[in-house]
Amino acid sequence: MSILVVGSVAFDSIETPHGRVEQVLGGAATYFSLSASYFTDVRVIGVVGEDFSAENEAVLTRRGVDTRGIEHVAGKSFHWTGSYLKNLNEAQTLKTELNVFETFSPKIPAAYEDSEFLFLANIDPVLQANVRQQMPKAKMVGGDTMNYWIHDHRANLEKVLVGLDALLINDGEAKMLAGEDNLLRAAKKILATGPKTLIIKHGEYGATAFFSERSFLSEKPGGEKAGFVAAPFRAPALPLDAVVDPTGAGDSFAGGFFGYLASQPEVTPAAFKRAMFYGGVMGSFAVEKFGTERMQELSREEIDARFERFRELSHLE
């Protein structure tokens, strides 16, 4: 099944202990699309400026990503400048130049309307809500957000969260959103008011899925649903030799998770768990090189080999 993703297609300038790159292709929707493209058909909605070259677009189309939803307008593309010199686990934003993103109004091509999976990457929740409304037939809707929207645009964000099948955020964002330092209690609070399922990403320690009564997983084998909540599920992450550039790890996780789910005939508990592992796998590849480089060159064989390593990492006979 096809996935539609809306989010930033951008340029990043990044410094990490391993070096620095200037104006490389990035953006949440870019990482998500490349990652999901190894599993299913992906369609992107975004906006770019005149500095976005045919070669930039070809990075996506070479992976089979449908870029007809990327609008080209006058001006410069979104440009993010960040540093991981102080902390490899958390980006320090040095500059955010929204440029053409400032006046972005997502338009969904008619050819995209039958997308059954929808992912609302980290953008203004007003835009996320707008796209959600234009896609009433989407069967499974995922979303991401960040501290800025949680802190300064909470009312708008809450309108988006309540309509999500799965929210994917990290530890810090979950604690901020819930106003609660204990992760399990934070998860319960978020689920009580918002998304049906919550996936909290722990960086190098993997990710945990938390379920509510409204989660599709909270269905007992016999079909009984009321009051049953599936136990949390944790996908581990592989200890990595070198984290070259953490940019895009979360979006690549989301792409792998959603991409794998969309590739399955049915969203079963077993498929959901495997999807969590594929999310971790894709996130772990993303950080091995600067920018989207690693996400462009993978093979399904490499991906499945790492999936097996992840599976064995915590597997008891």
Added chain:
Amino acid sequence: MSILVVGSVAFDSIETPHGRVEQVLGGAATYFSLSASYFTDVRVIGVVGEDFSAENEAVLTRRGVDTRGIEHVAGKSFHWTGSYLKNLNEAQTLKTELNVFETFSPKIPAAYEDSEFLFLANIDPVLQANVRQQMPKAKMVGGDTMNYWIHDHRANLEKVLVGLDALLINDGEAKMLAGEDNLLRAAKKILATGPKTLIIKHGEYGATAFFSERSFLSEKPGGEKAGFVAAPFRAPALPLDAVVDPTGAGDSFAGGFFGYLASQPEVTPAAFKRAMFYGGVMGSFAVEKFGTERMQELSREEIDARFERFRELSHLE
């Protein structure tokens, strides 16, 4: 098989966001012993003062722990005062009163000499080395340490590390010991010069075992050993509703890990992996109440039920 543990038997005064306790029974050897007692016979070596009551000792003997190696001397017992108000994941030491521990010289009762498992809890590496020398027949030797010994007593510590079958430390200690921020590279550096196997504890995210060529696990099914290194193994930790008091979580992990291993007819890779899970299980119980309270009242049924939850937490069908 019996485990001999040497370490502190002490009193702790602790404050956490959930309250405070004064002068409760604590100490690394106490937590370790109680935890391991659910799996196998445990013998303790330590020293206490006149303030250590018959009731304090009965906490251990009620769990079947052999306390003949606890020396009673004139003076006060070791007393640690710590706070978790600033950070629930890292104790802030407010006061360390070594008292009778200052002149501690471990003596091993003849009845303990056949212990096949030896655990050197976090004490002065000079004492760890001393005990190790008195137990030449121990088949498997584990150890713990902390930042203070790493930073100020490195030469003494290194003499201990080289003789360990398994070193159990946390993320921060591993990075400090290796002088390396990347955990996988830190693990490789530590294994290259010290213990045969390294277990790094990640608090709420579980623990990872790293193996060297000298690890018993680095043996191929056919028996071939040279150059083969088993892949890292991660035991997850359950997301917990309330962490009341993190004191002793690491020692309880070590007790569960070592206790389970000692209870098995043979230390196979499968037993080692299950032992990692039992370590995580015991650590997760320890933090649910203040002091050693939770570790005193468990049943093997409760322990095994949580083991199953841990197993399912990251288990793919």
